[in-house]
Amino acid sequence: MMEIFGSTSSRAIRCIWTLEEVEAPYEIHPIDFAKGEHRSPEFLALNPAGKVPAFRHGELVLTESAAICNYIAEKFPEKGLIPVSGSPERAHFDQWMFFAMSELEQPLWSMGKHRFALPEAQRIPEMIEVAKWEFDRALEIFRIGLGDQTYILGENFSVADILLGQTLFWARTFKQPVEHANLVAYSKRLRERPAFQRVRALSKEGK
Ligand SMILES: N[C@@H](CCC(=O)N[C@@H](CS)C(=O)NCC(=O)O)C(=O)O
Numbered sequence: 001m002m003e004i005f006g007s008t009s010s011r012a013i014r015c016i017w018t019l020e021e022v023e024a025p026y027e028i029h030p031i032d033f034a035k036g037e038h039r040s041p042e043f044l045a046l047n048p049a050g051k052v053p054a055f056r057h058g059e060l061v062l063t064e065s066a067a068i069c070n071y072i073a074e075k076f077p078e079k080g081l082i083p084v085s086g087s088p089e090r091a092h093f094d095q096w097m098f099f100a101m102s103e104l105e106q107p108l109w110s111m112g113k114h115r116f117a118l119p120e121a122q123r124i125p126e127m128i129e130v131a132k133w134e135f136d137r138a139l140e141i142f143r144i145g146l147g148d149q150t151y152i153l154g155e156n157f158s159v160a161d162i163l164l165g166q167t168l169f170w171a172r173t174f175k176q177p178v179e180h181a182n183l184v185a186y187s188k189r190l191r192e193r194p195a196f197q198r199v200r201a202l203s204k205e206g207k
Pocket of ligand 1: 009010011012038050051052053063064065066
């Protein structure tokens, strides 16, 4: 059984969404930051960084949301969530996965860090405006890359859409405007997926 540590209110949602897309049996272990569960000895044994998501499958323990999503997708090749290694599609897939993590997410997370996540003494309010500017630039590259395609790789939905899409949803919770018509339509398309609807239901249950 695959086990995911972290809830839908964190980056663990990417892995939970991937698990719902492949329709695998899995178990969620929510980690309550307010209770300090991410700092418990049991959790630190899984992820010494004290961050979620963490993932366990038998003897394998993984951290980093993108790596976990890829592992799950590779286990279910028939679901087509990750292109075959060595193909041009895989090269584009990797490009967008790295873009999601290093270009699109990074400024959003900078906003979060300088608003509430860093210890107060480490926060630099000016960084928020810099991060907004960086996010808008990344969004523009995303807009061009998506163009009028259904998904980032064309007609086939992949884990790259989970990472990119979830980061767009995150922008909305940070009240960061996403107004490009193709990105708005893409977000709507992703939200309507049955697997994502199931994730929303879990979220309403507090998982
Ligand atoms: N790059 C990591 C980031 C993980 C991360 O920062 N997770 C946040 C929650 S979404 C966390 O656990 N923060 C707790 C902390 O930093 O102490 C990933 O994508 O998995």
